[in-house]
Amino acid sequence: MKKLFLLVMALTLAACGQTPATREAEPAVAPQAGFPVTVTNCGRRLTFDQPPGKVVTGYHPALETLFALGLGDQVAGRTNFSESAFLPGHEELYDRIPEISPTIMLPQKEIMLAQGADFVLDNSMASFDAGGGYATVEELDAAGSPVYIMGGWCSPEETLAFTLEDTLTDLRNLGAIFGVPDRADRLIAELRGDLDDVRERVSGRPPVRVLATDGGKGPVNAYGGAGVTHQLITAAGGQNVLADVKADYTEVNPEAIAAAQPDAVLISEYATLRGEKKPTVEAKAADTLAVAANSPAAKDDRVLALPVAAQHPGYRNLLAVVDIARFLHPDAFTR
Template identity: 65%
Template sequence: MKRLLAGGLLLVLAACGQAAPPTAPAEQAAAPITVRNCGRTLTFDKPPSKVVTGYQPALETLLALGLQDKIAARTAFEENGPDGFLPGQKAAYDAIPQISDTIMLPQKEVMLAQGADFVIDNGQSSFDAAGGYATVDELQAAGAPVFILGNWCSPEETLKFTIEQTFTDLRDLGIIFGVQDRAEKLITDLRAALADVEKRVSGLPKVRILATDGGTGPVTAYGGAGLMNQMITLAGGENVLADTKADYSEFSVEQVAASNPDALLVLDYVVYDGKAVATADKKAADVLGVVKNSPAAKEKRTMPVPAAAAHPGYRNILAIVEIAKFLHPDAFTR
């Protein structure tokens, strides 16, 4: 099977991916400052200093901004396995206290007991009262404003996501923590990486891509709205399910079989909800069986994509570069 190891993503833009030394001088923010997030105005008299991070991309993004010394606690990165870290970030991850055994924030009582002054995550699931979690309003009342990456505040907003939101998040976090210069430098580097991809793939035939999380019927895959569709397009691909206005969803065997992809992108993670799940290789084999007459199946052309890259965070741009290299390898040899 032709495949790029998920670890390949860890080599992209290594200089951007490494956390700045915790001892780096902190830039001072003017007070008070405000930013808008998920339709709410967040106000800060001073930069947060006791931060709790949720799912992996939230922590990765703060580390990329050199904010390790501001992070008081984190969740577990259980789904990614031992190799699921960006360059320079494993040591930082290990040094931060873990308050949850899963990628979710802890239950309400534990979460409120942290005394956090800022909480950052990648969606609303860790703030659902029905699941026993502290709500956004409860955390706000406790002095811990909640910041949701990617504006993933509702299913509707998830479908509207654009990569530009990643840069907005970085800029807003730079303002909140008083590290605007670092944020702008990171944004400049990431935009340069995207511009390089655009230049390399410009004019090349689009590679028809099926992005999937496996299944033999129905098949879980990504439609033509949201983050994954954006990454495919920017990497020089064409989403074979682009006509369906959905993000992560289930599709019939007939619809997937008729999609005739040139290649597969396969979501890669090893644990979900505390239980081992099918490997990317197994999921790829299952879906190639569904699209057995396609160029993707004939060439066994697949690439695992870390699950963290399919959620908002600075890793999104790194993933676009890796996907582009997979789709158009010759364009990256010159």
Template identity: 75%
Template structure:
């Protein structure tokens, strides 16, 4: 998903010709060199007079320093994990516009909030340049650079900065290279930064503590158990769209007590030959799931699993028909990817969760 699968509009190049957001990330890596459009000048008396209590605050993102004199109040979010993350921080009332989300199930309690927010794009991608600039947002949150590509008709980061709409990219997915260096700590860093930006650091730290507690519980449960050999795939009969040993999906597999059979393959979302997949001998398979996009030319998770079973037909995974449909939104930066680790661990090590 380097995604992102939209994207993370997404854009997967599935058999249906959908462009995968993961691949869109590779389309363009924009150079971010401008400062946030709400920059405050350090030491300025004017900034001191205008700043809200506890502000200004400065965070770093994509090689830029973004400074805010007050919490954003008119936010636009891109691919759904960005919206989910703000809702988890209790910031739904700050979101003025969002993109469409119809590729998998909502997290508990979030669908009602989603329905109350204006939809400004019928896809998971941000709207085209004119529409985006007309939003008058004071903060834009997304998790890939795909939605800021001028060649695709989108407003660039620089143009949004100039319009007073600073951009923050989750997970440090600021370039194809940085997609590969993602670690779970990046999600916690994002939560901490968003807490500062919105003046809700206490909420952010409480959420971080809760999520770290869940990860610690998983680690304790799977500790000492033999890692389960896992193939993570998004389908294909050859080459296969699969997940290598770099990036977010590999991080989740390892944290859940698994071993990625493609750990030696450089890349996150990448194409792997059927021969290499056949030789991998997985014990379990993770399938990227676009639950509500089934139909048309988008294969079901079960269909993609059957494709994988046919390729690794002599493997333990194929013999036991053992697979888990993993919501594609969980394979992108955001609050959900931490939650998904528990689900993967329960799938890989059910006995560890029997009590």
């Protein structure tokens, strides 16, 4: 395929000797500067008297976001990530952290509660469903393991309402929770600068008509005009050909795909999902271009592989905007 781009984004202090008959009360520990901190997430107010020190993360974009903030040493357990390439420098950090689940999901209730986490970071509610055998948000909160859901993905409706500003809000909140607000502010400023640069470069250029898909011949798994992927396309100077479909990930009939006439196609890229082997990018691209055989995208073989981790709330979202913009508007990045 001539234009296939592959996106590459750890105390106990024991006192020895005899205990005196009487002892003075120990002085209270002075509160850390900047604490307590309170943030709002999923309609809940979370208050922290000190930075978390034993964190468990769910699906990998949550862990990537902590890495981006320099907080990997606070993570005591993580889920498995084998869907797509690691961001530069992240794989060795990932390998140092104990794996508590062989899938992208958090472990089952008993195992999860046994972690003794003082903070749980994930980017959907799927790993907190009692019906699936998982510890609920309320059970973890009662156990002293408050849960933060990234991107405001707290309900199906809120998932559809996601904007890139939600990721920046997460960075600001996490910076406050972990006592590194200056670090978060610097990262946010850098990312805003990148977004502003993209906006300036693509300004005035005709938007490129984009189909974002996860493959399939009939129906086609595709991304409509709401949610993360739609936001990425729009910010990168594209026009989602399924913008009128008010859904994030949905099934679309082949006739609608053929009629959409995309100029370019984004293909979700991952190797495995919950242990299930998935079709390759090349195979999915071939299927999609066969459905849209008469489109400009098919004629030009214009396909970009988009890591599925970028299609969930997290730091990688903002990196993906730049890469998608370079793919859609290569001439805008010659200077």
